[in-house]
Amino acid sequence: MSTFSGLNTAYTALVAARQGLDVVGQNIANSSTAGYTRQRVNTSAIGSVAQVGPLTARFSVGQGVSVDGIARLGNTFLDARARTASASSGYWDARSSAMSTLEGTLQEPGANGVSASLQKFWAAWSDLGNNAGKPAPAAVLLSQANALAAQVATGYQQVDQQWASQRAETEGNVTALNDAGKQIADLNARIRTTVASGAPANEMVDQRNVLAATVAKLAGGTVRESQDGTVEVLIGGNALVSGTIFNEVKLTGSYLMAGAGASPVQLEWASRPGSAVALDGGSIAGGLAVLAPADGSGTGGALAEAAETYNTFATQLATQVNAIHSAGVIADNTTGHAFFGFNGALPAALGLTVVPTDVTTISTGTGGFDGSVADAIAQIGVAASSPDSVWSAMVSGIGAAARSANQQSSIADLTTTTAVGAQLSNSSVDLDEENMNMLTYQRAYQGAARVMTAVDELLDTLINHTGLVGR
Amino acid sequence: MYTRITNQTINFSAQRNLQANKVLLDKIQEQGTSRQAINQPSDDPVGTAKALQVRNAQAANAQYGRNIDDGNGWVGTLDTTLTAATNIMNRIRDLTVQGANDGSMSTAAKSAIASELSSLKGELLTQANATYLGRSVFAGNTAAAVAFDPTTYAYNGDPTNVSTVQRRVDANTTVRVDADGAATFGVVNTANPAADTSVFTLIDNIVSDLNTGTNISARLTEIDQRMEAIRGQQAVTGTGQTMLDRASDAKNNRTVSLEAQRSSVEDVDLAKVILDLQTQQTTYQASLAITAKVLQPSLMDFLR
Numbered sequence: 123m124s125t126f127s128g129l130n131t132a133y134t135a136l137v138a139a140r141q142g143l144d145v146v147g148q149n150i151a152n153s154s155t156a157g158y159t160r161q162r163v164n165t166s167a168i169g170s171v172a173q174v175g176p177l178t179a180r181f182s183v184g185q186g187v188s189v190d191g192i193a194r195l196g197n198t199f200l201d202a203r204a205r206t207a208s209a210s211s212g213y214w215d216a217r218s219s220a221m222s223t224l225e226g227t228l229q230e231p232g233a234n235g236v237s238a239s240l241q242k243f244w245a246a247w248s249d250l251g252n253n254a255g256k257p258a259p260a261a262v263l264l265s266q267a268n269a270l271a272a273q274v275a276t277g278y279q280q281v282d283q284q285w286a287s288q289r290a291e292t293e294g295n296v297t298a299l300n301d302a303g304k305q306i307a308d309l310n311a312r313i314r315t316t317v318a319s320g321a322p323a324n325e326m327v328d329q330r331n332v333l334a335a336t337v338a339k340l341a342g343g344t345v346r347e348s349q350d351g352t353v354e355v356l357i358g359g360n361a362l363v364s365g366t367i368f369n370e371v372k373l374t375g376s377y378l379m380a381g382a383g384a385s386p387v388q389l390e391w392a393s394r395p396g397s398a399v400a401l402d403g404g405s406i407a408g409g410l411a412v413l414a415p416a417d418g419s420g421t422g423g424a425l426a427e428a429a430e431t432y433n434t435f436a437t438q439l440a441t442q443v444n445a446i447h448s449a450g451v452i453a454d455n456t457t458g459h460a461f462f463g464f465n466g467a468l469p470a471a472l473g474l475t476v477v478p479t480d481v482t483t484i485s486t487g488t489g490g491f492d493g494s495v496a497d498a499i500a501q502i503g504v505a506a507s508s509p510d511s512v513w514s515a516m517v518s519g520i521g522a523a524a525r526s527a528n529q530q531s532s533i534a535d536l537t538t539t540t541a542v543g544a545q546l547s548n549s550s551v552d553l554d555e556e557n558m559n560m561l562t563y564q565r566a567y568q569g570a571a572r573v574m575t576a577v578d579e580l581l582d583t584l585i586n587h588t589g590l591v592g593r
Numbered sequence: 594m595y596t597r598i599t600n601q602t603i604n605f606s607a608q609r610n611l612q613a614n615k616v617l618l619d620k621i622q623e624q625g626t627s628r629q630a631i632n633q634p635s636d637d638p639v640g641t642a643k644a645l646q647v648r649n650a651q652a653a654n655a656q657y658g659r660n661i662d663d664g665n666g667w668v669g670t671l672d673t674t675l676t677a678a679t680n681i682m683n684r685i686r687d688l689t690v691q692g693a694n695d696g697s698m699s700t701a702a703k704s705a706i707a708s709e710l711s712s713l714k715g716e717l718l719t720q721a722n723a724t725y726l727g728r729s730v731f732a733g734n735t736a737a738a739v740a741f742d743p744t745t746y747a748y749n750g751d752p753t754n755v756s757t758v759q760r761r762v763d764a765n766t767t768v769r770v771d772a773d774g775a776a777t778f779g780v781v782n783t784a785n786p787a788a789d790t791s792v793f794t795l796i797d798n799i800v801s802d803l804n805t806g807t808n809i810s811a812r813l814t815e816i817d818q819r820m821e822a823i824r825g826q827q828a829v830t831g832t833g834q835t836m837l838d839r840a841s842d843a844k845n846n847r848t849v850s851l852e853a854q855r856s857s858v859e860d861v862d863l864a865k866v867i868l869d870l871q872t873q874q875t876t877y878q879a880s881l882a883i884t885a886k887v888l889q890p891s892l893m894d895f896l897r
Contacts, residue, residue, distance in 0.1 A: 153600065225634050231644040231859060241652030248656045252663045252760065253726070255736065492734040492756045497767070504653050504764050510645070518642035521634025528635060539609055543602060552599035557892040 125584075127185065128577040134186030135570035138165050141189050142563035146556050153551040157332035159196040160551045161324055166190055194324040198347065200545045201331055205338035205345065207541035209403030211534035212339040216408025217424075218531035220288060221524035224428060227280040230517045236277060236435075237517075239270045240510055244503035250486055251496030260481035267461070267476045270439075278432040278471035285379040285413065285425045289387060292409035296373045296389065299340045299362075299406065302333045303355065307368035309333070310352040314366075317351035327351075337362065341371075341389075342403030358400040360391065371399060380469070382426060383415040424523060431516040432471035439509040440464065440474060442502050450485030450495035452478075459485060461499075600891065607884040614877045621873055625866045631859055640858050647855045654847050657763055661841045664760035667770035668834045670725040675772070675827040678720045682820045685713050685796065686813070692803050693810035700806075707803040714796040718743060721778045721793075731774030733757055740774045746781045746793040750774045762840035768833055777826040779819060792819040 124130075142163045152158040168185040229235045246263040253259045309330045316323040334345050334355060343357035348365070355363040362369055374395070375387035388398040389406060401407035414423030416430040440462035447461040461484070465473030478484045486496040502508050623632055634641040692698065692706045722739045723730055732740035734756040737749035750773075758771035779790030786794075795815050802809045 221635070222633070228634060230634055231631055231641055231648065237645050237648060238652075241649060245652060245656045245659075248660060248761065252660060254734070256727075487734065488756060490734040490736040490756065491728060491758075494756070494759070497759070497761050500656070500761070501764070503649065510649050514642050514645040514649075517634050517645060518638045521636075521638035521641050524633070524635035525638055543605060544596075546605055547597045547599065547602045550599040550601035552597070552601075554892040555599070557896060561896075 125581070128580075129574060131184075131186035132570045132574040132577060134168065134188065135573070136567060138163065138187045138189050139563045139567035139570060141192075143560065143567070145192060146560045146563065149551045149556050150553065153553060153556075157328045157335075158551070159194050159324070159328050159331075159549040162193050162195060164190040164193050192322045192324065194322075194327060195549065196327070196331070197545070197548045200541070200548050201334075202345065204538070204541040204545045205335055205343075206403075207534070207538040208335060208339045209342035211531065211538040212405035213342070213403045213408040213411075214527060214531035214534045216405040217412060218524070218527040220284070220409075220412040221424060221520070221527045223284055224281065224424060225520050225524045227277065227284070228517055228520065235517075236270070236273055236513055237510060239266070239273050240503065240513065242266050243270050244500045247496045248500035250484070251493030251500060254486040254491040254493040254496065255481060257481045260484055263484065264476060264478065264480075271436075271462075271474045271476055274432060274436050274439075274474055275472050278429055278469065281425055281429045281432065282379050285382075285429075286377070288409055288412055288425065289373075289377065292387070292406055292413065293373050295340050295406045295409065296371060299337060300370055300372075302336045302340070303362045303368045303370075306330055306333050306337070306353070306355055306363045307366050310363065311366040313351045323351060338404065340404045341399075341401055341406045358402065360399070369393060379426060379429060382413065382423075386415050387413045420519075424520070428516070428520060429469070429471070431512070431519075433469050435509055435512045435516065436470040436474045438512050440470075442509065443499055446495055446498045446502070447485050450487055450492075451489050452485045453482035455489065457485075459483065461485075603887060607880075607888065610880055611877075611884060614873070614880050618870075618873050618877055621866060621870045624861050625863075625870060628861055628863065629859055630861045644855065644858045647851055647858060651848075651851045651855065653764070654844055654851060657761065657840070657844050658848075660760045661762050661837055661844060664762070664768055664770040664833075664837050665841075667725050667730060667758065667760070668830055668837060670723060671730050671770075671772050671830045672827070672834065674720050674723040674730065675777075675823060675830060678717060678777075678823050679820065679827065681713055681717045681720065682792075682816070682823060685710060685717075685799075686816050686820070688713075689799060689809055689812055689816055692799075693808060693813070695808055703803045703806075707800045710796055710800050710803070714793055714800075717778075717796070718746075718793060721774065728758075729774075731772055731777060733771055733774075741778065741793070746791050748775045748778075748780050760837075762837065763843065766836075766840065768836045768840065770833060770837075772826050772830060777823055779822065790819075795819060 142165075145161050145163050149160050165187050168188050170182040170184050173182065230237060232238070243263075243266045246259070246266040250256075250259040250263050309326055313323045313326050313330065316326065330353065334353070337343055337355055337357070338345075341357045341362075343355055343362065346354040346356065348354065352365045353363070354361055354365070357371075360369070361367075362371065370392040371389055372392050373387065374390050376382045376385045387410060389401065389410065390396065390398060401410070412424050414426065416422040416426040420427055422430075440460075443462055444460045448458045451457050452459050460477050463475045463477045464470060465475060467473070486492065487494045503510055624630065631637050631640050631644060688706050688710055692703055718741060721731055721741045722743075729735075729737070729740040729750075732750035735750050740750055741748060757769050757773075759767040760770050761767045778792050779795075781791040781794055782789040795812065799809050799812050802812070
């Protein structure tokens, strides 16, 4: 055992305490950095050197403290749980916000919705029936009919525009997903090099975790860790990122709602065009669910189904009114005239037009001032299978779908909050704890310095004051 | 399990709770200021469907109200017209009875009666061609300008009486608001004078009888028949009026009950909203105060 070994022991203690203080500083500095995971210095005691020979002491103490590394106190299971939860909440958020926008365009119940226009339309027929042949009520009827047709067309266009903006938003999300994937692949490469050289890569791992969370929020997926420090990010069972290799995805399909039936919007691997990525969550999956084409049974994409219902409504309205209207005669005593017409090139809701232009081309009855046809048309509004009931079913259907999407979204949000809370609870920096550590390291440093002084004084006695007895 | 609490988790949950409280406040504020329980269909999809249905029924009911008002105009016009016609017929009968006294009447007196009868016929014709808002009340749905031709007395209305003027007073009922002119004032039949039931030809005949000196007492039966027809029509019109009145009562009752239904579905209970608001406000203030207290201190404040 060397005479000076005590000094070295104290020195290792100084180094360890300083390292500890540095890490405390790093933790406090990043206490509010998003995604930062707290770190700790791992130390271990150095044992005594094995000695042989006649002059060795029987017992010897250890050689001080060794700094083994700086550990990142993350928990991969909590991270995975937070990612799964945020995939689900991303999916329901996208659906819920789309449904809220959609139901907002309905303006029901209230005085500005289609139902109010319909009621005014039926009332105008009744008034015209009471005053058959008069230009004033006929003009009122025509303006109500045109307003109703315009409102139906506007409603349809709003759905169409929402579809287009939803597609653009999903496109933006796909770009964000590709960006995140590219950065993860890049970080994988740097982390692998750093880990191979033995240095800690904690901060880069934190950054990569943030990106992985972004991927999960956008497209669900799972993260698998490899031995060399890299991760594999899988979406729909296939690798978006594998080591340093990044596979691009892209959004394909129609840019217009009208073409979505023939060419549905889907997420594809750039390297394998034509096969859709089977997403298991995330806001892209939510967006794609909203963008899905109508399937004829009312369970397709919310927007396309709403547009389809607008068409059904317009067709029903025209068919029911025309059936009665064409039985009556107009001013020139001819029958078979339609009240509503369609522009064949457009969807029914957009192409709905009013055929008559004045009182002479509206049929109110069987001749003269007869108002029986007008009365029968006005009665459509209170019939069981009226266009009103088609509209009412659509409004309450969209309302129910929006309500359930909202509920799912709040449940998913709650799950996410719990998962993120658990993740934060494990990984976030606690200032009180860091203060305690700071005190500990500070005192350890002071103690080590004191030990060093003591050893120094001891050596001073040995070197400078030995053999001076009796001088 | 021991959960590690850090400054960040406290911040995180404080933020979340404050946000949740604010969302609730906003919801109550929206309900309170709009006074509506349903602002979006998703607030209550079933209630929305019911609200739409009730509003539809309300609109239809309001329209029935307008129809009833219009019908009242028709029936009122008819009633006035028929009363006037009855009065005219009474006068005509009186004059006919007077003119039938052959012995005591001079030719001059008879011609005076004849000329008064002629002018009464004109008045009766005016009544028979009475209009409501430009439509002849005795001519059904025809587009003809007058119900009875002023010279030939021909009836221009629908002779077969297929197309009558009807007003819808509720979903299943219509009320006839015009009168059959042919039945009321009779029809001319120039080919077979014996089958001629027109009141106007009758008066013309009395006038010509008076002028030629024929005794007109035989005409009294015919006058009574015509008066009977007019009074009969008045009774029919009265029935129509009763139906309209009853429909109007029913419509008013429906207005009240439909409005109550609409209100129960769509409107908020203001007292409840205010109470909720107060509670929510207290909760929010408490959460603000507690958050402010909890977030402040750290060990740093106590280390010297």
